[in-house]
Amino acid sequence: MKTLKVLGAVMLVSTMVLSACGTKEEKTPAASGGDGGNTTAKQKLDLRWFIFAPANASLPSADKDFVKKAIEEKFNVSLKIDYLPFGTDYDNKINVIMTSGDHPDMFLANGAASQKFAVDGLLADQSAFVTKATMPNYFKWITEDEVKNYQLKGIKHSRSPMPFQRNTYGSFYVRKDWLDKFNLQAPKSYDELMNAMRKFTNDDPDGNGKKDTYGFSAAAAGGRLPLDFPAWVNNGLVADFMIDDKNLEFVETQSSLKLQNVLQNVKDMVKDGVVDPDWFVNKSPQHLDKGSQGKIGVLWSTDKNFALESVPTSVQARTKQIDPKADWQPIFPFANQPYGWKQGTTGGASPFLFSKTVAEKSPDKIKRSVEILDWLASEEGYLMTHYGLEGRDYKKDGKKITIDPASYEANITKNGSFLDVWKFFTNLDEPSVLGLEVIDPRVSDRDRAILKFVEAIPKHSGEPVTLAPPEGMNIGDFRKEMARLQNVVLFDDKDASNWPKYREELMTKYKGQQIFQAYVDQVNAVRPADKQLKPFK
Template structure:
């Protein structure tokens, strides 16, 4: 899972692209197909949907802490790489391997760019938008939009077309340099997770407003909810080392209660885009966070906690509230009961502010990008691979090889003659996380429509629905229903284009100014009124010009120009 959900030089014409039949979608149809390149000596053959001889794809992607392998398997030798070679005749090879933590992957890739090292065939990346920008501007990657139009299957194209704006972050001069990696709709939209056993202990009621929530936070902070005789708990855990509005353990919803969302461009009632960190609502939210910090409701270390570290305060039983996505029961909230078998937690809606307004950040259908090296000899091989996953894995039919999951004994097992994806039975292995695009293939609208169907009590009928029902814990199902019930409170990031000219020149200083000011206010080291001088300086230091450029971009994409 990416971290911040951040979102292209010129025209690069692919030379020597091998022409596959328009019918090629990576599916096995029993017919032999052969493609000829512009160089007669080079051929790439598909026999029964498999390349013979095999074709290799070199690639880079960060490897996150959520990816684990069985003994004897690793990034280059596992159930997924074996499947790719045996089923499709595609050999997958990491150019080098680096973890996603502590910016290790980003640092190594930047060093490769700086030294003009050869790039792999494919780079798949989720994370820092500035790095995506640097990769695109390196000139080493092809106009992937042309390849996508030519080789992508109908299933994959339809999934992307659910929201064509997923292309915007990776466009340059009208060219689609990067292919967006799709995620499930609403997948990162947050709910409020609360220790339900603590709620019961003090007979507390569900928080409908920020004022209600403060009663709960005061109790969790000062009335020894864990019963250890020490005042060592917090009401709410947040981590804003990376930002206040991020993917987990976040505080964007506090700003939402005052009608804005920080660190993103929001749509106003008059149809214009405004930067959410410089509005009057942002000042009110910062005042509230300052109050909570002064009362000990949030950890003093919040400013140095990243998202995962902050969540550990909740899983360790030190904090009673954390805000994050509906899928948190799968990770990291499974540690709550490991640390305390008596503990309970439950999802609640995002509470409203003084004017009855609630707000949360929205989630794009895109979550990362695939860049294709302009020197890749056989780029269609990547499409053969990804088409197969979209056509067979994303929403499998009964009898398909992926009907129950990616691989038996990994993400699903047979229990009493029935397939189960229960992580306690499978060991928590997830082969889709080994894939080039992190999750195999996802059709954006599929997950939430399925969860909504199951939450309403309807029967699971398709393999995808049965898989979801088998593997989703009840708290996650309840949380997904809350996400859908509150879909009208979403603040979507409305600017997803390439950085404007002034952004490229001024964003670093503006971002530092913003983070420094917000941190100083939250920690009470300066008055909330310092926000006003920050806004004035932000506007005069390029903010006003950026606002103009952002709105010009928005007008252009609305009009299709």
């Protein structure tokens, strides 16, 4: 686990923050306001956070970390940040931390884990901490209704969603230069995609005389079947949940009866030899790294920058360093399917959390953490954590921001791409929320065409509310068994014909029927009377 301790001198600072720990003035949270603060003196606090961060990002030495310095000086804190990539390792670590009782002052978790912590009574009631008064900048990204609908039934305000990308960029990408070598057009159907994958696996697309490339890769990290596989979309199962407005049905894709066909398609792909044999043990971004190394011909990604030559850390830019002819292009090889992904929803947003223990023993630490989080959501915080230092890494003319790519590369990318750690709270590319227009002189006509294509991929609207299991139920147990049974089909069974039997066990013994009927009820609560969904089955 990567660790950085942020040390700052005790001083009086001019920020819109709360008064000193233990003083009478700090009985209720005060507004953080704008980008700065007031002149109220604050007692120095030691804070400890645990957050998600990309595997290829790391914090630099203190003298190069201007975000750390700004937070120290504005909020008079000593901030220790622990971070790991989103995924299994993070989940395991936060579970150990929460079991130990030595809780961070602020931490993140995935949806299922946060629900379990809430049900187990480990989370603080945030209703006095997270309000429009205390976090005015945060509520520019998230509505009060979205926060309200994010809560678990029967449990007070225990979780708040982090700002999330509303416009999404999920797409399959293909090595077009490899297609060109075999005189193939961009695949328009699943069969054409599979044919291209076979060529990429068997016919030496990189011309090195070795059989060392594969048509496709993914990263399961030893868990459930990743949504990366094209078999999902090919069988009409797009993302995690779907609302079928035509048939008025709620679709839980990962345990659907249709999953039998998805699992069979994946078994067939693996049998064909077109899938990277490490796909099940790969941890993200290992599959993307293999793509960057010229070993994979097709990948799925939700990263807007995946194929942009203007972004030095993109898969396209990294691949081109090895093969100057490399050309990753987006494709939508599902002519018979209406959707390729879904729009961003609060249901897909991870929450920021506070421990009940910390709230009871050191509420001032939560209040100070709230101030810092709100600053990260402000214009000043967003600009600093996304684009660097004004006047050096970008120029600001009113609301127009012009990036200096060379300066960004020298000061941020070459220092561990450390802003990718600090932008955890607003890890999305929507500066327009703050009224900002960002100009990147590196963006080529090629890159603009790629973004236009991906943005045009049809997306369904997803669930209208944040979905939570019934009070006292833990969907984590369901998901764990679901993943195990998926893997039984993939690795043990002759074919996928046992899936309906396995699904029945999930729906009964592991309470899937009750959980997803509760989801239906939550969706119906905000739908018109003539659009009510049918009971889940």
